[in-house]
Amino acid sequence: MTHIKRKIVTLLTDEAIPQDEKVIILRQLEADSLSKERSSTEGMTATDGDDGEDLKTIENALRRLGQEPVEGGAASL
Numbered sequence: 001m002t003h004i005k006r007k008i009v010t011l012l013t014d015e016a017i018p019q020d021e022k023v024i025i026l027r028q029l030e031a032d033s034l035s036k037e038r039s040s041t042e043g044m045t046a047t048d049g050d051d052g053e054d055l056k057t058i059e060n061a062l063r064r065l066g067q068e069p070v071e072g073g074a075a076s077l
Contacts, residue, residue: 004029004054008061023065030058030070 001009008029011022033055059069 002054002057004033005057008057012061012064019065023062023067026058026062026065026067030055030062033058034070 008026011017011025017025037052037055062069
């Protein structure tokens with residue numbers, strides 16, 4: 001399990017964190033992941049080999065909380 005997946009599981013199962021705060025945290029993780037993907041496609045950094053799995057995990061977590069992920073992938077920000 002990747003660091004992001006562990007972080008998301010912990011976040012989603014922590015009942016002390018209100019849902020709106022969970023969404024804010026997931027949105028930041030989503031933005032970071034999209035930025036990382038965008039920069040790797042532009043040749044700025046090497047990819048870490050997760051093939052977008054972190055972003056998919058973040059998107060699934062957002063859906064579990066009744067939110068829609070950002071449309072359009074890395075180029076959308």
